[in-house]
Amino acid sequence: MSCCHYQSAGDGFESAFTVDASRVTFGRGCLAELGDRSAALGMTRVALFSDAAVSRLEIFQTAQRSLRDAGLDVVTYTDVRVEPTDESFKQATEFAVAAKPDGYVSVGGGSVIDTAKAANLYASYPADFLEYVNAPVGAGTPVPGPLAPHIACPTTSGTGSEVTGMAIFDLLSLAAKTGIAAPALRPTEALVDPDCTDTLPSQVVACSGLDVLSHALESFTARPFTQRPAPGPGARPMSQGANPWSDLGSREAMRLLGRYLERAVRDADDREAREQTMWAATLAGIAFGNAGVHVPHAMAYAVAGQVRGFHPDGYPGSEPMVPHGMAVILNAPSVFRHTAQTDPQRHLEAAQHLGADTRGIGPEEAGAVLADDLIRIMRAVGMPNGLAAVGYTEADCGSLADGAWPQQRLLQNAPIEGDKPLLESMFRGGISYW
Template identity: 35%
Template structure:
């Protein structure tokens, strides 16, 4: 079947409100959905910093608001279970997640699973869980991101940390798409430089991986459920989102990190992150994210920092299968490729990512994240189990290839 004959689907959050001051309209949007009780899911830091106040001020007094502020970075089972208990007590019509990807992930799961009897891990794909289907819920779920990077506001997935196994796993379902995403760039203006940098590199990784992931006419049907990809492969539409995201992030991340009050840069980063999120939740990801799960799980490193350390090595490994894609990426990141060969263009793309990460203060390799050379075989073995991500990688990867990438990223 040729590309022109292929059939693909495209999914997104039910509604997206984007722009400076868009959070001020949240109350009216909730009223339009007949919401009378609401659970606001966030973390203590945002609550104390007053960021949550900007959201609460937009909510009419007629709506009863409860707050769960127990979200922590890389939330584990205890955090999710505590949020579900808060929902059982409040019995909300709507759950609003305010914060980074962690708060939004917890809010999505809470809105979907409150009142169910199953254990949370049953919804995780094998071999960790049973891969149970997430039920459709009547609870309205709203995502209000305060970072520009995770894409959780446009994603049908949530990440759960399992520190006792030194692992992160995901729950994925179309029922985890938020009913409404309110993306107000002004909420990101107070982000410290390090968080701005890490979340921005995460968004760039989403864009680059979705732009270079495999393109297939239908999802493969492997023998094991966990080998089935989360999403459907890149399409003409996801390419448009990814290309614009790469351009926006590449030309604005340095500005946002070095001057948090540069509202134009903040707006462009928020838009780039949103577009990258839409792209990867439809096209899928690849080896960078697969490798990041065990690396971050063992070394407790921020996700954005982890993928930034891995991405250049993965790009160099993959470039030989998609020279045209990596040439375009290099150009979108500002590289002049006149007279440059395809092979060198692929290296230029990876070098441009390295330069961007270095300019915004991200560690340049796995060594700086605490990874030791002796860890490589074990990390490769753990990564090989995450076939739902590896199956979308443009170049085939086996244990030996994963070790090669890790050693290159070291």
């Protein structure tokens, strides 16, 4: 840890940080513990959330069987939309209101976990949909109280949603992603079973793994917590900036991904690589759940929200979509070229964790070195060559900047001050890389 990175900025600024995390059980086969763990939390009637694809897999049957063997009443909701919208969140909430569960279980990727979080919230504390949505898009009203217990069982090694208090969705009226962020949304427990990733297509492993990578990088390079104004009692945000706790998870996640991600994408039978990639996802999720992410994620929400004709291999359906991890990583090299000036040593350290040779590299080259190594990884796992490869041109950069600008919760977590022209410049820098 760089001591100067956390040097106090003086009176009126933050001097402490908070560590929050779900209870995590990690390891092959732990999904079979679901029923006993749900019963221990007092659940009797469980809303089991999944999507159409996962609900056809053996892992879903394992979860359902474990719940029923524990004597629990199970009602299933398998209509979760991949890349959820405000409308799909509302539909899930209608199910939850009618089903009246006293606990929630989510078996799936981030879309499933986030949908269960939203259904739990709005069924527990009904309100106008935008009431809890992050400002300035919504009112950002705090969640009034505790939610029903929720056990999250991720089936992809990427989003980290199982250990964060965030639920992300597409707001259809704005053609942009936004979300709800509140500590109460954080799942009560997470069962992280690497067996769940054995059947994932390589493109899904690549996209979700690159989301993990950017979680770690963004948490590691976020504005330090000591550079935030001190909040009032109990008002410290979840995205509190880089801190010693988040650094621990970020560093190890980057090291693991630099070593195992390419293997996990290339060979579905490489169980060690898939397991280590999922462990990296858990570590990075805990890190960004306490530090927060910044500009690449803010830009990604516009990229995903304004997509016109692109649809990736390995994903269900045919409607246009840019998977979240892909949308994030397409912006990342351009962003880190700009942010490196704020702490060149930290950016060089990140590149080194990912596998770059930084010997003899001066601080003025930090951004280029990190960006080049990200591009190397992108190419190795089959990512598109920048925004142009998913249908955007330089003429779109203005509208993309407009779409990213409302993500102030993320942009204010960045180590650099920005405006729309800077965002537009960073989008332009991500049009193509090779």
